[in-house]
Structure formats: C-alpha cells, structure tokens
Amino acid sequence: MSYDRMMPAIKRPAQLVSASDDVVPVTLHDLGGPAARPVFTLDRGKLSEKGLWGFVPLDPRARSFVRLRAQLLRRMSRSECGRTVAVISPGSGDGKSFVAVNLAAALSELYNVCLVDLDFRKAAIGSLVGTPACLGTEALLANEHRLAEIGCAAPEARLIVLPAQQSTDATRLLASSALPAMFEALRRAPETISIIDTPPMLDMDDAIIISHHADAVLLVIEEGHTKAQDVREVLRLISPTPLVGTVLNRSLAGAST
Numbered sequence: 001m002s003y004d005r006m007m008p009a010i011k012r013p014a015q016l017v018s019a020s021d022d023v024v025p026v027t028l029h030d031l032g033g034p035a036a037r038p039v040f041t042l043d044r045g046k047l048s049e050k051g052l053w054g055f056v057p058l059d060p061r062a063r064s065f066v067r068l069r070a071q072l073l074r075r076m077s078r079s080e081c082g083r084t085v086a087v088i089s090p091g092s093g094d095g096k097s098f099v100a101v102n103l104a105a106a107l108s109e110l111y112n113v114c115l116v117d118l119d120f121r122k123a124a125i126g127s128l129v130g131t132p133a134c135l136g137t138e139a140l141l142a143n144e145h146r147l148a149e150i151g152c153a154a155p156e157a158r159l160i161v162l163p164a165q166q167s168t169d170a171t172r173l174l175a176s177s178a179l180p181a182m183f184e185a186l187r188r189a190p191e192t193i194s195i196i197d198t199p200p201m202l203d204m205d206d207a208i209i210i211s212h213h214a215d216a217v218l219l220v221i222e223e224g225h226t227k228a229q230d231v232r233e234v235l236r237l238i239s240p241t242p243l244v245g246t247v248l249n250r251s252l253a254g255a256s257t
C-alpha cells in the first residue's frame with residue numbers, strides 16, 4: 001500500500017497523546033447478552049503496515065486520529081448526542097473504512113468501542129482489522145443469530161468488531177427490524193462508542209437508512225475530488241441526524257473540522 005497520499009499532518013514528528021486526555025477506566029462489557037463471540041488479539045504491527053496507525057498510539061501517523069477523537073468526543077458531549085456514529089461519504093474510495101478503523105482504534109484507548117460494518121456491497125472491516133472467522137452483521141439482520149453471537153472481541157484493546165460479509169441483499173437486510181434493535185443495543189452498552197462503516201451515500205439508499213438510525217454522522221470528504229454539490233446533497237440526505245464532524249481526507253492541510 002502506498003502512503004504517499006497520507007495527510008501531511010500525520011507525517012509530522014511524534015507528539016505523545018496528552019496525559020490530560022480523559023482516560024476512563026473501563027472493562028469490555030458484553031454486547032447483546034452473555035458473549036458467545038470469538039476472542040482475538042490484534043496484530044498491531046500488521047495493522048500499522050496496512051496504514052491503521054490508530055492502533056499504535058505512539059506512532060506519529062496516529063496523531064490525526066487522536067485529534068479527530070478529541071474533536072468527536074468534545075462535540076458529542078456538547079450536543080449530547082448519543083454514542084453511535086456513522087462514517088459516511090458521497091462516493092467510493094473516499095476513505096470511510098480507513099477513517100472508521102483508525103478512529104475506532106484511537107477511541108478504544110479511552111472507551112469500549114464497537115466497530116460495525118454495514119457496507120454489504122464492499123465489506124472491508126473484517127479483513128482490515130484481521131478478525132478470525134466469525135459471524136457478520138448480515139447474519140444478525142437476516143434474523144439468523146443473536147447480537148451476542150455476532151463478530152469477535154479483542155478484550156485487551158476494548159474492541160468489539162462486527163464485520164460483514166458481502167451480500168447482494170443489502171436493501172432487504174437494512175430493512176430488517178433487527179437494524180433498529182442493533183442500534184438500541186449499541187446505545188445501551190455501557191461506556192461504549194460505536195463506529196459504523198457505511199457504503200457510499202450517493203450510490204443507493206443504504207447509507208441514508210443507516211445514518212437515520214445513528215445518533216450522529218462523521219462526513220469524510222476528499223480534497224480536490226469531492227464536489228461541493230455532492231456534499232450539499234449528502235447533508236440534505238442525512239437530515240435530521242446531526243453532523244458531528246468532517247474529515248478532509250488526503251488533505252494538503254491535513255485538516256478535520
């Protein structure tokens with residue numbers, strides 16, 4: 001993988017994560033009842049090689065995600081919105097999955113995190129994180145399994161991953177009553193922030209449906225690539241779900257707002 005498109009901010013010299021960050025001492029709680037999901041250990045070296053630097057907090061390239069984490073936590077507490085955040089963008093390849101995994105990694109230093117893949121058209125989270133064989137969200141939404149049986153847990157990282165299998169049945173899966181039930185369970189999970197990876201907003205209505213269930217959305221846009229009219233259309237489509245932040249991915253200024 002080429003790193004030449006990285007945000008310049010993550011190429012700057014290392015700065016340790018501030019000691020004043022609000023570290024909340026928590027243990028990983030079962031999600032969806034007594035856990036029946038496999039447990040695994042993250043391979044942080046391999047994750048870093050894939051550009052998932054959020055799992056290696058002292059790596060200077062993790063810095064952008066530590067900053068994004070701080071902004072997200074500040075805005076979430078200010079607006080008192082809940083704890084499920086859908087990562088969205090207008091198109092494919094904008095960096096949604098990249099941002100979702102890195103942000104989940106950075107957040108999991110402070111909170112329990114549930115990283116959820118609801119992109120049935122280009123499921124990526126399982127292979128990015130390197131999860132062992134486990135059931136995916138498609139099995140939950142097809143009402144074949146309980147939430148406690150879905151995904152896998154990395155307790156040492158306070159991370160639960162609910163990956164997805166590619167499916168041609170995305171529309172039917174996302175219409176399932178198990179979807180709002182899953183969001184309710186994620187909201188009830190103590191000290192847990194859920195980051196939800198989604199398909200492109202402007203392709204089909206999948207991401208619109210997901211964003212309407214989420215408490216907030218984080219918009220990823222690509223500098224010099226995403227069109228202003230597409231951003232306006234996305235903002236119209238997510239309404240009334242609040243926008244909790246915008247990531248300018250592959251930005252010359254390395255900005256997020």
Ligand SMILES: Nc1ncnc2c1ncn2[C@@H]1O[C@H](COP(=O)(O)OP(=O)(O)O)[C@@H](O)[C@H]1O
Nearest residue numbers: 003005006007092093094095096097098099250
């Ligand atoms: N800021 C970045 N630095 C380096 N690689 C990136 C960056 N953003 C995205 N990528 C890479 O670009 C590709 C597309 O990103 P991805 O997250 O899969 O997009 P999406 O989920 O929006 O379709 C992936 O290989 C990803 O690792």
Ligand SMILES: [Mg+2]
Nearest residue numbers: 096097119124
């Ligand atoms: Mg993706």
